[in-house]
Amino acid sequence: MILVYSTFPNEEKALEIGRKLLEKRLIACFNAFEIRSGYWWKGEIVQDKEWAAIFKTTEEKEKELYEELRKLHPYETPAIFTLKVENVLTEYMNWLRESVL
Amino acid sequence: MILVYSTFPNEEKALEIGRKLLEKRLIACFNAFEIRSGYWWKGEIVQDKEWAAIFKTTEEKEKELYEELRKLHPYETPAIFTLKVENVLTEYMNWLRESVL
Amino acid sequence: MILVYSTFPNEEKALEIGRKLLEKRLIACFNAFEIRSGYWWKGEIVQDKEWAAIFKTTEEKEKELYEELRKLHPYETPAIFTLKVENVLTEYMNWLRESVL
Numbered sequence: 001m002i003l004v005y006s007t008f009p010n011e012e013k014a015l016e017i018g019r020k021l022l023e024k025r026l027i028a029c030f031n032a033f034e035i036r037s038g039y040w041w042k043g044e045i046v047q048d049k050e051w052a053a054i055f056k057t058t059e060e061k062e063k064e065l066y067e068e069l070r071k072l073h074p075y076e077t078p079a080i081f082t083l084k085v086e087n088v089l090t091e092y093m094n095w096l097r098e099s100v101l
Numbered sequence: 102m103i104l105v106y107s108t109f110p111n112e113e114k115a116l117e118i119g120r121k122l123l124e125k126r127l128i129a130c131f132n133a134f135e136i137r138s139g140y141w142w143k144g145e146i147v148q149d150k151e152w153a154a155i156f157k158t159t160e161e162k163e164k165e166l167y168e169e170l171r172k173l174h175p176y177e178t179p180a181i182f183t184l185k186v187e188n189v190l191t192e193y194m195n196w197l198r199e200s201v202l
Numbered sequence: 203m204i205l206v207y208s209t210f211p212n213e214e215k216a217l218e219i220g221r222k223l224l225e226k227r228l229i230a231c232f233n234a235f236e237i238r239s240g241y242w243w244k245g246e247i248v249q250d251k252e253w254a255a256i257f258k259t260t261e262e263k264e265k266e267l268y269e270e271l272r273k274l275h276p277y278e279t280p281a282i283f284t285l286k287v288e289n290v291l292t293e294y295m296n297w298l299r300e301s302v303l
Contacts, residue, residue, distance in 0.1 A: 001182060002288070007233065011137065015148065018139045022146050029140035029180070031108065031153055036213065038220045039231035040301040045224050047217065052233055056180070066291060077297045079231070079258070081203060081290035086103070088182035089167060095178045099141040102283060112238065116249065119240045123247050130241035130281070132209060132254055157281070187204070189283035190268060196279045200242040 001085040001096060004055040004065055006078055007037065014051040017072050026065045027055045028099035061100055102186040102197060105156040105166055107179055108138065115152040118173050127166045128156045129200035162201055203287040203295060206257040206267055208280055209239065216253040219274050228267045229257045230301035263302050 004027075008014040011032070018030040032053040039046055057065055062082060069080055088096075105128075109115040112133070119131040133154040140147055158166055163183060170181055189197075206229075210216040213234070220232040234255040241248055259267055264284060271282055290298075 003184075015137060015139065019146065019148070022139055022141060029138065031136040031138050031151070033134055033136045033153070033235055035233040035235045036217060037231065037233050038217065038224055040224060045221065047221070050233070052235070062289065066289075070291065077293050078291065079294055081294070082288040083184060083205075083285060084288045086183040086185045087163065087167075089171065089179065091178050092180055092182070104285075116238060116240065120247065120249070123240055123242060130239065132237040132239050132252070134235055134237045134254070184285060187284040187286045188264065188268075190272065190280065192279050193281055193283065 001088050001093060002057060002059055002062060003083040003085060004057065004062070004080065005052065005083065006069060006073070006080050007035065007050045007052050009050060009074060011051050013074060014053045017069070018053055018055070020072060021055060021065065021068065024068060025100050026061050026068055027057045028096040029056045030054060056096060057100055058097060102189050102194060103158060103160055103163055104184040104186060105158065105163070105181065106184065107154055107170060107174070107181045108136065109152045109154065110175060112152050114175060115154045118170070119154055119156070121173060122156060122166065122169065125169060126201050127162050127169055128158045129197040130157045131155060157197060158201055159198060203290050203298060204259060204261055204264055205285040205287060206259065206264070206282065207285065208255055208271060208275070208282045209237065210253045210255065211276060213253050215276060216255045219271070220255055222274060223257060223267065223270065226270060227302050228263050228270055229259045230298040231258045232256060258298060259302055260299060
């Protein structure tokens with residue numbers, strides 16, 4: 001199991017893309033939440049309201065998920081990265097696998 | 102040190118279970134926050150408001166924490182998984198160990 | 203790439219410290235969000251409103267980031283820990299490196 005993390009300009013875009021990834025069976029679940037961001041962009045510090053999303057899927061789906069997420073994403077250089085899950089409740093892992101077949 | 106992540110139907114349930122885990126010295130701390138979720142459930146895509154929680158503890162407590170969290174959790178198939186912490190401020194790690202003795 | 207996680211008493215302090223770390227080129231980006239916390243402190247369980255922040259940077263900056271964050275942080279024993287990023291979108295990694303030169 002892995003988590004793929006990304007950020008979006010607003011709630012609507014986060015939920016829209018999350019739903020599309022679910023429909024394509026690239027993820028089993030996502031959790032999105034409001035954030036305040038700060039970052040360097042073209043030589044300036046920008047502070048912004050965004051939405052983060054955590055996409056939960058299997059390692060086998062990672063490559064395809066990156067490609068689809070890159071295609072769907074509105075940003076020029078989106079944050080898309082993976083956190084490895086060390087352990088997971090067995091029944092949850094079984095459900096996760098069945099959800100991305 | 103590890104993080105154990107789970108999601109709950111609402112703030113009350115997240116805080117209630119978090120407090121019980123603290124009382125049983127299975128965790129040193131938790132951070133909970135509101136999320137918008139999407140997931141596959143019995144062949145349908147469901148979109149929901151939930152609360153996520155990050156439970157901070159030692160690797161030695163992981164097994165017991167999973168068992169207790171599974172027992173307390175209201176969901177049929179709860180998300181319960183572990184993220185490994187690579188490095189941690191020494192004084193925080195000392196405090197964490199003392200809090201789960 | 204790594205994530206360094208910490209918690210703060212409120213939004214202002216999270217954004218203030220985030221900005222200072224950006225100005226010192228110790229991080230490329232941060233995402234902060236409101237949380238409800240519970241923890242052991244001096245023999246009591248405390249429940250609080252806080253703000254969490256995720257600081258995104260390179261492994262080379264980790265040590266210096268810990269030192270600066272420890273210096274700036276208002277807490278006696280702040281949570282400061284690192285999560286390892288397994289994979290990251292290449293263009294985002296390039297941007298991240300350039301932002302912390």
